[in-house]
Amino acid sequence: MNDDIHTPADAPKPVLRLKSQKFREARQSDWRALSAQLDKVEKRGLGSFSIDELLNLPLLYRSAMSSLSMAQSISLDRNMITYLQALCVRAYVYVYGPQTRLKDVLYSFFVLAWPRAVRRLGGEIALAFATLVAGAIAGWLMCAHDSTWYNVFLPGEQGSRGLDSSAEELRKTIGGNPENHALSPFAVFLMTHNVGVAISTFAFGAVFGLPTFALTLYTGITLGAMVWLFAQQGLGFEFAAWLTIHGTTELFALVIAAGCGFHIARRLMFPGDATRKVALREAGTLTGTAMIGVAIMLTVAGCLEGIGRQMITDPFVRIGIGAVMLAVWGLYYTSVGRRKPGEGA
Amino acid sequence: MAKPGKRDLASDAPYGEIGRSATEVLTPEGVVLPFINATFGERVGALLLDWLIMILAPVIVLIIWLILPLEHVFDNGKNKALGSFVLIVAMFFLFFLRSGYFILFEMGARAATPGKRVMKLRVISHDGGRLTPAAVFTRNALREVELYLPVTLIFAWSANHSVGSWLAFLWALALLLLPLFNKQHARLGDFLAGTRVVHMPKASLSYDLADLEGDRNLGLSFTPDQLAYGEMELTVLEQVLRERKPAVMKAVAARIKARINWVDPKNDPPGDETFLRAYYGALRAHLEAKMLLGRRRKDKHDAPV
Numbered sequence A: 001m002n003d004d005i006h007t008p009a010d011a012p013k014p015v016l017r018l019k020s021q022k023f024r025e026a027r028q029s030d031w032r033a034l035s036a037q038l039d040k041v042e043k044r045g046l047g048s049f050s051i052d053e054l055l056n057l058p059l060l061y062r063s064a065m066s067s068l069s070m071a072q073s074i075s076l077d078r079n080m081i082t083y084l085q086a087l088c089v090r091a092y093v094y095v096y097g098p099q100t101r102l103k104d105v106l107y108s109f110f111v112l113a114w115p116r117a118v119r120r121l122g123g124e125i126a127l128a129f130a131t132l133v134a135g136a137i138a139g140w141l142m143c144a145h146d147s148t149w150y151n152v153f154l155p156g157e158q159g160s161r162g163l164d165s166s167a168e169e170l171r172k173t174i175g176g177n178p179e180n181h182a183l184s185p186f187a188v189f190l191m192t193h194n195v196g197v198a199i200s201t202f203a204f205g206a207v208f209g210l211p212t213f214a215l216t217l218y219t220g221i222t223l224g225a226m227v228w229l230f231a232q233q234g235l236g237f238e239f240a241a242w243l244t245i246h247g248t249t250e251l252f253a254l255v256i257a258a259g260c261g262f263h264i265a266r267r268l269m270f271p272g273d274a275t276r277k278v279a280l281r282e283a284g285t286l287t288g289t290a291m292i293g294v295a296i297m298l299t300v301a302g303c304l305e306g307i308g309r310q311m312i313t314d315p316f317v318r319i320g321i322g323a324v325m326l327a328v329w330g331l332y333y334t335s336v337g338r339r340k341p342g343e344g345a
Numbered sequence B: 001m002a003k004p005g006k007r008d009l010a011s012d013a014p015y016g017e018i019g020r021s022a023t024e025v026l027t028p029e030g031v032v033l034p035f036i037n038a039t040f041g042e043r044v045g046a047l048l049l050d051w052l053i054m055i056l057a058p059v060i061v062l063i064i065w066l067i068l069p070l071e072h073v074f075d076n077g078k079n080k081a082l083g084s085f086v087l088i089v090a091m092f093f094l095f096f097l098r099s100g101y102f103i104l105f106e107m108g109a110r111a112a113t114p115g116k117r118v119m120k121l122r123v124i125s126h127d128g129g130r131l132t133p134a135a136v137f138t139r140n141a142l143r144e145v146e147l148y149l150p151v152t153l154i155f156a157w158s159a160n161h162s163v164g165s166w167l168a169f170l171w172a173l174a175l176l177l178l179p180l181f182n183k184q185h186a187r188l189g190d191f192l193a194g195t196r197v198v199h200m201p202k203a204s205l206s207y208d209l210a211d212l213e214g215d216r217n218l219g220l221s222f223t224p225d226q227l228a229y230g231e232m233e234l235t236v237l238e239q240v241l242r243e244r245k246p247a248v249m250k251a252v253a254a255r256i257k258a259r260i261n262w263v264d265p266k267n268d269p270p271g272d273e274t275f276l277r278a279y280y281g282a283l284r285a286h287l288e289a290k291m292l293l294g295r296r297r298k299d300k301h302d303a304p305v
Helices: A019-044 A051-074 A078-095 A102-120 A122-145 A149-153 A167-173 A185-206 A210-232 A236-269 A276-311 A315-335 B040-067 B071-077 B080-107 B114-118 B133-141 B143-158 B163-181 B188-193 B212-218 B231-243 B246-260 B272-292
Strands: B022-026 B032-037 B121-125 B195-199
Touching (some): A019 A051, A019 A078, A019 B272, A078 B032, A078 B231, A102 A276, A122 A149, A122 A210, A122 A236, A185 A210, A185 A236, A185 A276, A185 B080, A236 A276, A236 A315, A276 B133, A276 B188, B040 B114, B040 B121, B040 B163, B080 B133, B133 B188, B133 B195, B143 B163, B143 B188, B188 B195, B231 B246, B231 B272, B246 B272
Antiparallel strands (some): B022 B032, B032 B195
């Protein structure tokens, strides 16, 4: 016990102060400086910092960190420790926050993360593709067997693309519309709608993948049914061309989204050696990367659909564009960002 | 109050807010930083605020659109290009509100939507690492399963009171209440993305309460036997002295005086606040001195140091 505290103050003595108070007095100007810098970051961003200030920020941060770890072992001043904790936490998220340059962000996403994520999802994407194809074949066969199925699968298509539409009416729906404005609202509608559908397809994977499976199968069935409708009027080739120009990109994106959903379902049900929590986290990060790619693909598809398909009416050109897009995506996913031998994991 | 045996050192409670749990992150400097987990109430509050914004924003834009004198601009199919441009902007706006609102705001530097900012919340990576765009995308895409789909299904099926609507209701309820059943109040999307939502209070550095020099001049001193409290009580005392409510200070002073058999000096007895501050200073000096030797006293039930 410090004897100074309970002897009467008769003799002149040095000013009584606790070690923690001296500690605080020596360092608090640094803390306040860091706090002011953080306020500045929050209001105006790091761009407003001069070079000196930028170089000083990590120093202030480290000094606050060391103050905190020291304060926790020598001081019982609650207010000071609380302040230091809050200050360090605030500083931490900025010092170790996302401060990669935009160029690096774009490089690591487009060249490394995105194609690698899609490659790692290969098995599930194949399963999703098989589901889509099975749905398309089923849709075709069921309509061919009993044409009333068409109205069951596509209840909203009684008008221009119904069972009793003539070949001429059908041809009109797949024609172009060159007078339309290039940036047609239709393209935006299709793009936003498809992104919504893709997000749902992905997220439903968390319900053990069943809704993802059902959605993919249903997409396949409607596809098969429509192909059947046009084919039986002798417009199969034109319809395929109309579909291919954007469809290769759009359906590819939907298949990847479904693959992401299946991946989540698989890691949820069979986490393997990892704990379920870790497995879900890995699956979420991997599929999240692939899904950002899906949104990009669907934007491309929306442009092709809303602009390209309205301007280009020749079926061969349409098929050509669709095939080129498919080849581009295929090449991108199979070859970009491969690790060179010996580069390590 | 928790049982004495279970209570931790008061200095381990994050930000002195005893009863709130924290996600502890080990920084590269080797310091353990406690991030306070957001409570369920804070998270629901933030969500409701965001929903309010998402609903009100298009309504306000629509009202402004109707107020502006624009009728004649689009008469008789004039300005078709401008019309379709406006339509495109409107569709992007609605799409942003429906699908991009959470994602874009959380990808920003503050890692929080406006609703979260109001509640002083922030999204962090569960291990304190970098919050990646992929993680933000995943945690918000999962809202489809957790929120939008069940709500849609409830509306769709409530019309015919089917079993389906009850199932959808239970599903929505289970996912909505998931944050209540884990310590960090994480929802399904947080688990999948490896993110957590934390509370970031902005604490201010107040004055130091201990004034040993002043107390010495007043002649208030205590024997080691009278300093019979631990860190827990010191924290509470600090809180009382910072809030400065006369009634509370009076009650606390009476309790302490009774416990330590305090006898007021005959002439000029100290006021409640003066007494409490002197006692705080002496207790803190005592406990900190022992702390430097590695001996700590959690609370009054602990053995005296």
